[in-house]
Amino acid sequence: MARVNNFSAGPAVLPEPVLAQVRDELLDWHGCGMSVMEMSHRGKEFMAIQAEAEADLRALMGIPANYKVLFLQGGASLQFSMLPLNLLPVGGKADYVLTGSWAKKAAAEAKRYGTVNIAASSAETNFNRIPVQSELKLDPAAAYVHVTGNNTIFGTEYHYTPDTGSVPLVSDASSHILSRPVDVSRYGLIYAGAQKNVGPAGLTLVIVRDDLIGHCRDGAPTMLDYAIHAENDSAYNTPPTFAIYVSGLVFKHLLAQGGLPAVERANVEKADLLYGLLDRSGFYNCPTEPASRSRMNVPFTLANAELDAPFLAEAKQAGLVQLKGHRSVGGMRASLYNAMPLAGVQALVDFMIDFERRHG
Missing domain, CATH: 3.40.640.10 (Type I PLP-dependent aspartate aminotransferase-like (Major domain))
Known part of the structure; x- marks a missing residue:
């Protein structure tokens, strides 16, 4: 499985x-x-x-x-x-x-x-x-x-x-x-x-x-x-x-795992990885103020909203699911809770880089 x-x-x-x-x-x-x-x-x-x-x-x-x-x-x-x-x-x-x-x-x-x-x-x-x-x-x-x-x-x-x-x-x-x-x-x-x-x-x-x-x-x-x-x-x-x-x-x-201090370190690493890509890219945008950014829930949009559906479909094919943003705000959202491994976030970042290369 x-x-x-x-x-x-x-x-x-x-x-x-x-x-x-x-x-x-x-x-x-x-x-x-x-x-x-x-x-x-x-x-x-x-x-x-x-x-x-x-x-x-x-x-x-x-x-x-x-x-x-x-x-x-x-x-x-x-x-x-x-x-x-x-x-x-x-x-x-x-x-x-x-x-x-x-x-x-x-x-x-x-x-x-x-x-x-x-x-x-x-x-x-x-x-x-x-x-x-x-x-x-x-x-x-x-x-x-x-x-x-x-x-x-x-x-x-x-x-x-x-x-x-x-x-x-x-x-x-x-x-x-x-x-x-x-x-x-x-x-x-x-x-x-x-x-x-x-x-x-x-x-x-x-x-x-x-x-x-x-x-x-x-x-x-x-x-x-x-x-x-x-x-x-x-x-x-x-x-x-x-x-x-x-x-x-x-x-x-x-x-x-070492208690909440260790959990926090892992969560910071995951969030930094995804926010780093969003900040470097002109193709993706994160609407939240940097000082207020959540480590748990990362919303982002694509430069062209017409690409939202292809993004979600291709992500699902790559084994990356539940990325659609809340219906009230649209766009995308990646939730990085404790149980999401760093490898999962890396897989998302790699996919996003490739998607931008092909559609940007």
């Missing part, structure tokens, strides 16, 4: 050693005679899997003891509602920084529950940059400040941690979590859908400081209360057991 180089923005490529281990353990996990998919979430086997996954994630990210790790469902989009229901008091205010489509959706949902202050926005430049600290108009009375750490559609990423003073900083880290070290203590809450760098779709990670738990609004659904999930070790209902298991294998894989 020949595997393709999959540049999908998500669900995304997973490490081959992890997929191989999943295959080998699929019918019989460690001699117990059943698959992880068949286990009771309250049985000792799965409880051990989940506990080990949490311990490894804590080790990877250096998560302090006064933070809870929750394994939830609903995707990052459910957190757009769950967050204000838990952190935004009735009549309260929250700051949101708009850097793309997902940030806009998060802010729009928060407006259902309170007053939203747009602390900064890059909409006027079509979200091609991340606002710098001096641009943030923060409200010291806000319940929290929300940022979207990486923007998959527009290819921008925060390369600094905003200073929000005593106001809790919240980050949607869905598309760059585990791609580099992060000081978790600088944040009140971090949430992330799993389907980029963590594991299969269906799992959502929430890392939340203890003092921010227990303030859910009266009348909110029980399933949307962080305290309920914290008190029940993410097993108030049946959790996404198989996704947790696979994610736990990914955590071990990243630890074996």
